[in-house]
Amino acid sequence: MRTLTKGQIAVLAIAAALMAGVGGFGAWGTYTNAVEAFHREATAAGVVAAGEGLTLILGLVMLLRTMLGQSSPAVVRLGMWLAPVSAACVGITIAGTAREAAVYAVTPLAMSGAAEGLSFVARSVVVFTTGVDAETMRRNADVARQLAFHRAVAEGHPGKAQRKLARRRYWRLARYVGHGDAELGAGLVDVQRHRVRDGADAALASMYGAPVVERSQKDPATPRPVSATEALRAHFAGMDLDDAIRLAHDARPDAAPAELAHLLGTYDIHVDAVAVALVLGRKPAEYEVERDDADDAQQVNALPRGAKTAAIREAASSLGKDARAEDIVRAVAERHQIEVGENYVRAVLSRKPKAKRDPGNGGYA
Template sequence: MSTRKELTGPQKWMLACAAAPMAAVGIAGGFGTYSNVIAEFGRAATAIGVVAAGEGLTLVLALTMLALTLLGQATPRVVRAGLWLAPAAAALVGVAVADGLTEQIVYAATPLAMCGAAEGLGLIARRIVIYTTGVDAEARRRTATAVQRLAYQRAVADRHPDEGRREDALRKSWRLAEQIGVDDPELAAGLIEDQRKRLRQGADEALAGMLTAAPEPARPEPVPVRTETAEEILARKLAAMSQDDAVRLAADAHPDAHPAELAAILGHYGITVDAVQVALILARQPEQHDVYRPDTADAPKVSGLHPVTVEAAVVEAASALGPDAKAREIAEHLARHRRLVVTEPYIRTALSREAKRQQGTAPATPMEGGYA
């Protein structure tokens, strides 16, 4: 609901200053028409009648519109049409009584002063009412008329049996939708207030998001891990086995149990079997298969090392390594191949003896102490 406002002193003074010239212009227009008719007819009564029929009627309609506006009511269309038709009739009278073209133009324009003054005063009165009460009767009248026509056209567009009428009503309803709310200060104020609320709410949310500390992320509660019991594991494995394997497994676990006891044990783990089936399964011999396995091949015989002396082993290693082999290399060779630990001086001595032995067994050459 709108709040009533009061006009301030300066506002009243300015409105009065604006209305005074309008009233003066209207009076001047009426006096001009009176003077024009006097000049043509020379009779005051005729001039007063013409002014009363033109400017006088315009004045009556203007005062009616002013009173209705001050009461917060819409002006009827007849009154608004009369504000223009009455000066137009007076203008036609002026054209009819004028002698020349110049006089026709002057006589036709003179009554329009009263029409302009009436419209101006009505507009000021309407704005004063809108300002003080917040209610625009003319806008409400136009909106109500447009809404009523829109409702009718929508009903015709939805339910009229003639398809052509429905299409025409649909187009008219769209044109009428453009007229709803035009020049309606209450609607404009309401929309602006709604937008202000949205802007205020959006700004509040934005500032709250910027200035409020971020909440700590919720830590997920640890989900307890359920471990299977031994009984559940056994039941799951038995369910995956065949019936024969499950019976034999139970019999191996309980070798002294009777078939009825084994059937009860298996039933506890979800294996449905009776004592007769258990007895038949246990009495049945498992399938036997012959497996051919070839004999293992004989291991090759390894001949042992020929027994030699340490000195002979040194000579053998030296011959294997070559004439340039050193005593250290020969000792390493003996340790690796003969598993003998021999010192280097002994190796040199053994090699020296072998060299002398070779020299003593060499054949004698002619003319060198031998016989030819």
């Protein structure tokens, strides 16, 4: 995108100020003439607003759409012509003499011309900075559309007269194709420059007896630059899936399987996190949480064999023969921190204690 120099900006600002000044004087002149004719200021203001004001509004619409890179609608372009004409007609009708009619008809053109001039300057600035002429593109697109339509009618319409008329029309439209397109004009000039150079080369070669070197009309095709992503995508396409996963893991060793799967997806290798984990042989991560404000948990070891029975019998012996099962359960829990049920207590107490073996008597009591 090209930028305007300080000198260009200064010249454009001065030109815009002069246009606005001329338009203001024209509106003031029309207002004065209307006041002289109608003797009412409100009516005079309405006359100025309907003529020069409408032209100014349409000019601003063209200005804004041009700055946005858009073409102006047909009604706006038509209004830019009709509004000054209507203002001139109003000036002619309110004039008393032929001399006044000529003056009153010309006065509104000052503001109308200023509005059109400002919109044209804005369009020129946009075309210069962006290189895009929306109006020219719209005009050429419309011509191309009409050309295609009349060409189709000339070739396929059943009526002979319609085909002949359409053939004349598309030949007439052909001269408007590319009209005002600076890029197309530059391209055609470049083509003609090459042809003139080749012709001069051939003429000089024939004069001096040197062999003529034929030049290709088309430039050799230059390879399109390939991005790094496209190159890696093509490289991964020819690799085995396991090798691609391991290569991605080597590049990102700290990445989780899900992240590696997403990374491979950007290169058209669609795989889930489970497959990545299986290929890499990983196990699920284990975490150990330590809190400074938490008390140490009591370590619970397995009870030795017969500990519950011994605790129940010891509690029953201390409580006496009349002790109930629920009292024994409570005593075992308080003294030995062992939880037992009442039915288990009754079952233990119903069994006789085993006799201890005497080692000196062959193992029998």
